[in-house]
Amino acid sequence: MTVAREHGSRIEKCFASLSAQGRKALIPYITAGDPLPDITVDYMHALVEAGADIIELGVPFSDPMADGPVIQKACERALKHGVRLTDLLDMVADFRRKDTQTPVVLMGYLNPIERLGFEEFARRAGEVGVDGVLVVDMPPEETDELGPLLSQYQLAPIFLVAPTTSPERAATICAHASGYLYYVSLKGVTGAASPNADDVAEHLAPLRHLTNLPLCVGFGIRDGASAAEVARVADGVIVGSALVSRIAENEHTPRQAIAELKALLSEMRQALDA
C-alpha cells in the first residue's frame, strides 16, 4: 500500500487556494521527452517558475488521433528517443524531488497504459506522485478496469467535456470525474483556432449545475489575450500547442526553449491575474 494521501489532494488544495485569492488556474501541457528525455524535468520546473499551477504531462503515442500536427510531431520527436511510460514516471519522481506541491496530471492515450498493465501503472503513478490521469480515448463508459485502480491509488480521473456532449453524457462524466473537468472549447483537434468566451460560457453554465468541480478550458489558447478571454468564464485555462510550438522551434537547442516557454507562460499569468 502506498503512503496514505487524500484523494487528489494536491489538485484540490491548488484550486482551493486559487479560489481564495480570486485567481484562475494556469495549466500548461508539454509532451514528455520532447525534444529530449533529459530536459523534460527542467521544462516542468521552468513552467512552475513562470506561474504554472498544474502541469499536464503528455505521454507520447504513435497514433495521437485527437491531436493536431503540433502535438503529433512532439510525440514523434519523443518517440525517436524511445521514451516510454515508465520513463515518464521516472521523470515525475525526479520532478517531485524539488517540487512537492505542484499537481501533475498525465495526459495521453490508453494503449501505452494497457500495455504496461493497469494495476502496475496506477500503483507506480501513485508512488511517484502523479495526481491525475486524463486518457483521451477512454470515455467514462470504458473505465471499468482502470477507473477503480485510479481511485485505489488516489489518482484523479480527469475527463473531457466537448461542445457536442449531451446533458445526459455530461451527467455521466461528472459522476466519474474528480480533480477538474477539461472542457474542449472547439470541435477539432488540439492546436485549432481560438475559442470564443461567450460560446464557452454558454456550454459551461449547465455544467455548473451538475458539478462543483473546477471547469478548465483548453484547445486553441495561444497567448495572454486568449487566456484572459477564456478565464473570464472558466476556473482555469490549459495551454498546449502554443508551448509545444516553442519547443519545436528550438528542437536542436532545447535549453533555449526554456526562456521562451517562461516568457509565454508569464505573459499568460499576468493576463490572468490582471
Add this chain to the structure above:
Amino acid sequence: MSKFSDLTRLPDARGHFGPYGGRFVSETLSFALEDLSRTYDRLRQDPTFQAEFDYDLAHYVGRPSPLYHARRWSQQLGGAQIWLKREDLNHTGAHKVNNTIGQALLARHSGKPRVIAETGAGQHGVATATVAARLGLKCDVYMGEADTQRQKLNVYRMRLLGANVIPVTSGTRTLKDAMNEALRDWVTNVDDTFYIIGTVAGPHPYPQLVRDFNAVVGREARRQSLEHFGQLPDALIACVGGGSNAMGLFYPFVEDDEVAMYGVEAGGDGVETGRHAAPLASGAPRGVLHGNRTYLMSDEGGQVSDTHSISAGLDYPGVGPEHALWKDVGRVNYVAANDDEVLDAFRELTRVEGIMPALESAHALAHARKLAPTMSSEQNIVVNLSGRGDKDILTVAGIDGIEL
C-alpha cells in the same frame, strides 16, 4: 444446438464483443456515435430501409455474386473442390461496395452533405467515391502516401469519380495513419460529415454495421452451396486485414459447427521475421486503437508497430474486435500467408482459371492451396475472392522488374 449460438447475439448494448470492441474515442465524437447507433438501430428494423439496401445491391452492385466452381484449379491441387465467391465481379470490383451502399443510405438518412473515408488499397475509397458520386455527396478520402504510390490506379479512379484524395504523410504513411487523419477530420467537421469506415473495426457501432452490410456475402454463399453441392461447405477461407470480407462470409455460418473457418492474415516476409501484418496469427497482445479494443501489434511501450505486407489493404496492425473474440473462443483458425506464397497463388489462379485476384484475396487463395490437398475430393471449400486484381498489376509488374 450450436456451441457458438451466443456469438450471434453480439455486440452487447455498449458495443462489446466479450472483452473486445467498445467505444474508445475522444469526447467530441461520442455524440456522433450515439446518434449513429440510434439511427442504425431504428433503420435495421425498418423494412423500407432493408428494401432500399437490397434493391441497390441487386441493381447497382449486381448481386448475387456467383459461387464459381474452380474445377481446373481443384483438380490440379488434388483434393477438395474449391468454390470462389466472386465478390470481384461486384460493381467497383470488390466486396467493399456492399458496406458503402449501406453506409451511404445511413448518411442520406442523417442528412449530412459530406462523407469521408480512409483507404488502404483504395478499394474502399473507390467504393465510397462511387456511392458519393451517385448521391451527390462531397467526398474526401484519406490515403497513406505510401499507398497512393503503390495504388496509383485507384487514386486516379477516385479523382475521376469526383472525390478529393488526401495523401497522409504522418506516421508510417499507410492505412492506420489514413484512419487517424480521417478521425481528426471527423472530430473537426462532425456536424456536416458522415464517416464511412471501411472495415469491421473502429468504435461501436461500426464493427456491427459493417458486418451486417457485408453479411449478404455469407447468406448468398450458404444458399448457393446448398444449390450447387447440396450441403454446407466443409471450410470457408477469407483474408483478414481489418476483416470485413471475412466477417461478411463467416457470420451467417457462425452457428454451423461443422463448417471450419480460416482467416488468413498478411504474413509479409514471414511472421517469424517481425515484418508482417498478422496480429492474430502472431499472438500480438491486446490493445486499443481507433476506437476499439482488440489484438494489436505494438511494442513493449505500447507504441503501435510498423507493419509490412505486399497488399496495401491488409497492411494494418489491428483487426476487427469480433475476430479477436472468435480467435479466443476457437471459432475461426487464424493463419498467415507470406508475400511469396501470395504471389504464387495470384499467378496460379490467373493462369489456371483466367481470374486475376486482388493481392489481398490471394492470401485466402494461398491458404486454399495448402488446405485443399489435405482434404478429399468429396469435400468443398468456399474461398472469398473479395476483389479483383487489376489494381495490383503495377505492383506485380514491378516485382517482375517491368515498368509499364
